[in-house]
Every structure is written in structure tokens, then in C-alpha cells.
Amino acid sequence: MARLGLAPARFRAALTRRLDGPGFWRALATAFGLGAFAALALPPVHAVPVLLVALPGLFIMTMEAPSARRAALLAFAWGWGFHVAGLHWLTNAILTEVERYWWLVPLAVPGLAIPLAGFTLIPALAARWAAPGWPRILAFASAWVAAEMLRGILFTGFPWNLIGSVWAFGALPIQSAAWIGVHGLGLVTMLVVLAPMMGGRGAAGSLAAVAALAAFGLARLVPQEADPEPVALVLVQGNVAQEAKWREDSRIPIFQRYIDLTAAGVRAAQRDAPDSRILVIWPETASPFLLANDPNAARLATAPLPPGATLLAGSVRAEFAPDGRPTRVWNSLVALDAQGAVLDAYDKVHLVPFGEYTPLRGLLPIRLVLSALDFSAGPGLRRISLPGLPSFGSLICYEVIFPGAVTPADRPGFLVNVTNDAWFGVSAGPYQHLAAARLRAVEEGLPLARAAQTGISAVFDARGREVERLGLAETGVVLAPLPRAGSPTPFASLGLWVPFTFLALVALLSGILSNRKTRNA
Numbered sequence: 001m002a003r004l005g006l007a008p009a010r011f012r013a014a015l016t017r018r019l020d021g022p023g024f025w026r027a028l029a030t031a032f033g034l035g036a037f038a039a040l041a042l043p044p045v046h047a048v049p050v051l052l053v054a055l056p057g058l059f060i061m062t063m064e065a066p067s068a069r070r071a072a073l074l075a076f077a078w079g080w081g082f083h084v085a086g087l088h089w090l091t092n093a094i095l096t097e098v099e100r101y102w103w104l105v106p107l108a109v110p111g112l113a114i115p116l117a118g119f120t121l122i123p124a125l126a127a128r129w130a131a132p133g134w135p136r137i138l139a140f141a142s143a144w145v146a147a148e149m150l151r152g153i154l155f156t157g158f159p160w161n162l163i164g165s166v167w168a169f170g171a172l173p174i175q176s177a178a179w180i181g182v183h184g185l186g187l188v189t190m191l192v193v194l195a196p197m198m199g200g201r202g203a204a205g206s207l208a209a210v211a212a213l214a215a216f217g218l219a220r221l222v223p224q225e226a227d228p229e230p231v232a233l234v235l236v237q238g239n240v241a242q243e244a245k246w247r248e249d250s251r252i253p254i255f256q257r258y259i260d261l262t263a264a265g266v267r268a269a270q271r272d273a274p275d276s277r278i279l280v281i282w283p284e285t286a287s288p289f290l291l292a293n294d295p296n297a298a299r300l301a302t303a304p305l306p307p308g309a310t311l312l313a314g315s316v317r318a319e320f321a322p323d324g325r326p327t328r329v330w331n332s333l334v335a336l337d338a339q340g341a342v343l344d345a346y347d348k349v350h351l352v353p354f355g356e357y358t359p360l361r362g363l364l365p366i367r368l369v370l371s372a373l374d375f376s377a378g379p380g381l382r383r384i385s386l387p388g389l390p391s392f393g394s395l396i397c398y399e400v401i402f403p404g405a406v407t408p409a410d411r412p413g414f415l416v417n418v419t420n421d422a423w424f425g426v427s428a429g430p431y432q433h434l435a436a437a438r439l440r441a442v443e444e445g446l447p448l449a450r451a452a453q454t455g456i457s458a459v460f461d462a463r464g465r466e467v468e469r470l471g472l473a474e475t476g477v478v479l480a481p482l483p484r485a486g487s488p489t490p491f492a493s494l495g496l497w498v499p500f501t502f503l504a505l506v507a508l509l510s511g512i513l514s515n516r517k518t519r520n521a
Contacts, residue, residue: 015057019074020066028077031061035081035120042086042161044431046169051193059140059194062124063132071128072121079120083113086161089427093355097243116158122147131514134198138510141190142503145183149496152402156353159401161432163189168435171464172217177442178463178489182403183499187506188213225461228481229390229413232276233459234265235451235478237470238286242422251288255300257475258286262311263304265477270306272479277388278309279482283453284397284420285331291315292334292342299340310343310386311336314396314418314451317345328376331356333394333418335386343386346394347378350402381408390482392416393446400450401436404495407444411492413485415446420453426473430456438464445486451478462486 018027038054040047058078065071087109094104126143130136144163152159164186167173177185192209195202238258244250262280269278282301289297291313302311317332330347337343351357357374385391390413395406397419406415417437421430434456441448442464449459458469461483468480491498 011053011057012060015061016064019061019064019070024070027061028073031058031074031077032081034058035078035083036085038078038082039085039161041166042428042432043165043168043435044428046166048166051163051166051189052196055190055193056197058120058124059127059137059197063128063136068125068128071124075120075124076117079117080110080113082120083116083161084110086428086432087112087116089424089429092425092427092429093242093423095425115155116151119147119151122150130510131517133513133517135510135514135517137191137194137198138506138513141187141194142507142510144190145187145499145503146507148186149183149500156350157402159403160398160436162186162403165432165435165439167213168438171438171442171466172221173213174439174442174464175217175220176213177439178220178445178491179498180502181443181491181496181499182439183496184502187499187503191506220463221465225463225465226484228483230276231389231482232269232273232278233449233478233480233482234262234269234278234280235449235457235459235470235480236261236265236280236282236286237452237455237457237474237476237478238283239454239473239475240286240422241454242420245285245422246288254288255297258282259301259304261475261477262301265479266304266306266309268477268479273481276481278306279389280305280309280311281416281418281449281451282311282313283451283457284314284333284418285316286418286420286451286453287313287315289315290318291336292317292332292345293320295340298336298342302336302338302340305338307338308388309338310389312394312416312418314420317347326373329373330378331375331396332378333396333416335384344384346382346384346396348375348396348399349378349380350399351375351377352398381406383408383410383412390414390485394418395440398433400440400448401433403440403443404491406440407446407492411488412446414482415440415444415448417448417450418452419450421456422454425454430454430472434458438466443489443491445489445492447483447485449480449482459483 034054034057037050040050061074062071090109094108123140123143127136127140130139148162162182164182192206195206240254291298313334315334317330318326319328321327333346335343383391392414393407393412395417400417437450438460441460445462447462451457455472457478459467459480461467462485468478470476470478
């Protein structure tokens, strides 16, 4: 392949040795291994340099493959390895009811990784149509990001572990997301790791791009943060194991734990910020009682609140038939005043397939949703305004992972994300979820308060800097002032049009360079 002889000769030879012989299965195993190796760049490890091996390896193997069919198989093997390794923690959700679903343990993650791996075929095959050298690298990088954007839309969308999220170990390297979003940051990442294959100039360009990201980050982080809002946040992390969460004998002890933690957090907030209005946030479905339907439970939950304080509590909300049967249920965030009165409620819009509803219900032989009823989707994202508080937008669980789709049309003053990551135990999953939430704060220029059942609960300011956090599998509260909103970022104003335009320009440049090479050949 023209110009790719600049890649280390032994590395290139090792990758291309079995591409056209009967030992092709060894090339597939190598591709799978490279994909799994690339997953080390994801949270919580953030070993970003592994991409300098894993992605060029994929590029070389798919470009040198003797046919498009073999290139597609190699790309699929790489993507399968990447997603199996990156999503291995999902098995923890099955282990919470291993006696029912033990047979899914060896099937669930590899099965989910199969359709996700299919998206890796898009950059591999698109780049083969471009001329060797820079045109192919540009085509591969832009098609990769286009595939990730497509993955966030098709089949309800699953934009988890986007390549740009590898930088979310700190605020500095992700500041460019305020302009170009995580997809634009992913495009830069792809170019940075592939450009060194073009020799010294490509390596120098990669170093220059990383330096530019750092400089841009510093420029955004140097200005002093505005004084926080006169609001004291109390994020309650009950640390309740998923297998105990819905047991009848656990309901009252769990409820009491949240009430006691709330009382301790409120006392600390009153001591540290006596002039601030208190906002308490419980995680997704933290309450074992239906707070919007049960006035007695609502009064008990808010008993520790002083006058003027507010509780935002994750709770199931239901409608009932005259005979008392529930007819519809929602996964909700319920706002209560200090007397337990319901001020407002947000119902989750983007439901989890199989977790909250069963797709093709009646046609599939399995049902993983625990309740007899599927959850209903809410009407849409909206800004919620409560007395004495800045307006906010609510995001329940993985609603926070969708770039450009986390704020209502009326821009709020901050974002609230509640989640129940207890399903995933002590694993990489909660760290990956937290990284997505941090990126949304930077993209939108809005502070974000995140309350998680077992962690990680945290508060980020409008530039993605961590204000406070409580670690995974810890019990306690996060106390923090509410940071002020920043000005709307370019990404907040234009959304996915920014990275889409960015990658379209790169793809166009690839086509221009390919045509020029063809004419000069």
C-alpha cells in the first residue's frame, strides 16, 4: 500500500502475513485482539496511547486485505473485540438474577457486540474506495465518526464509548467539545492516531494537534469561574445493591437509609452554607415507594427538609385503574417541597430496550423487564422551573449519553442526571457513564449534578471541572454549591451540525486528494 511502508516494517508484516492464506482465522484473531486492546483507552483506564497501535493495526489489515469481503470480516472482528471488552461489565446486570438468566451470561455481551461491531465495517470499506495515503486516512477517520453518529440514532441509538470519550479523564483535554462536540473530538482523535503512519510530517502533525487541544483547553479553563448560585446541592448516594433493591423486606430499611442520609446532608449544608437554598437529589428509582402516588411516603421523604428546600427523587410513577391495578408506569424524577407536596415530575423519554420495555413484545421468546408492565415514555425533554431555584433539565440514566440531545429547547440553568448504576456493580460501566455526563456538561456549557445509586455521584461545572464526587460503592452524600451556567457554546447552539460539517469537510478533502492522485497516476 503506497506510503504505508512508513509504518514499522515488522508490525506491518505481522499484520498482513495471514490475510490471503488458509490461516486467515489467525488474522481474525489478531484483529479481535487489537480491538480488545483498544478498549484500554476507554474509561476508567484511559490508556490513550494504545490507540496508536490498535487503530493503525485495523487500518493496515483492512486496507491490505485481498478483497472487500475479507476486509469486512477483519473490521467486524476488530469491532467485536472492542465492544466485548468495552462492555464486558454488562454481565453484572445478569448476575443480579443469575438463577433466572444464567444462560445469558456467555451470550449477552458477545451478542450485543455483534450489531455494534457492524459499524466498524463502514470506515474500513469506505477507505478502500479512496486513493492510498492521506486520502484513505481522511476517509477512514471521517467514516468512523459518521458510523458513530449513526450508531447513536439507529434502533433507538446506543452512542456508548464513543472514541472521543477516551479524553474524559480530565477537563483540559475535552474543552474542544464545547465547539465540536464529542464527535468532533473523535475525528481529531482518529486523525491523531493514524497520521503517524505517514511518516515524520504526520507524526509532527499529530503532536501539533494534541498541543493545540491542550492550549485550547488551557485558554478555556484559565478564566475564573463565576460565583456559584446561592443553592446548596445535597446528592444522596444510598449504595443499595441491585439484588436487594426491590425485596419486600428491604423497602423500609432502604427508605430509612435515604431519609437518614438526607437529614445528615441537610444539617451539613445548613452549617456550611446557611444562606443557600437547599436542593436534595436522590438517584434513579431510589425510593421503594411511589412518591407521586403516596402522600405519606412523600411526607416522610421530605421530613428532614427545612422550609424552602426541595427534594428531587427518582421514583416510579403510576396511573391506576378504579380497581387499583396499575395501568401505566413511568420512570420519573419527582420534585417535592418540604411538606411533601408534588411540585412537578419528569418522566424518562429515552427508555432502555429490554431493561424498561420489551421490543417486539409477544414475538421474542424472552422477557427481561422485571415488572408486568413495560414503562411508558414521557412526552419529551423540558425545562423545569421551581420556586427559588434556577431552571433545570432532567436526564434519567443513559439519557445523558446522547450528544446534542440532552437539553430542552428552552435552555435551562443546569442539568440533573439521576441513575441507578447498581446494575453494573464495581466495574468499568459507572466510570464510562460518568465520562459521558462530563462531556455533556462541556458541550452544553451547563453545570451538571449527578446522583447515582451506588456511585459515582458528582457535580461538574459548566466547563466539565469536577467540583465534588463520591466514589463507587460508597455510602454518603455529596455537598457542593451549584455552579453557574456558562454562555451557550457553539455546540449548544448548533448541535450535531458542527461535527457533521467538520467530518463532511474531511471527507470532501479525501475525495479531492483521491481525484488528484488518480489524474496524476
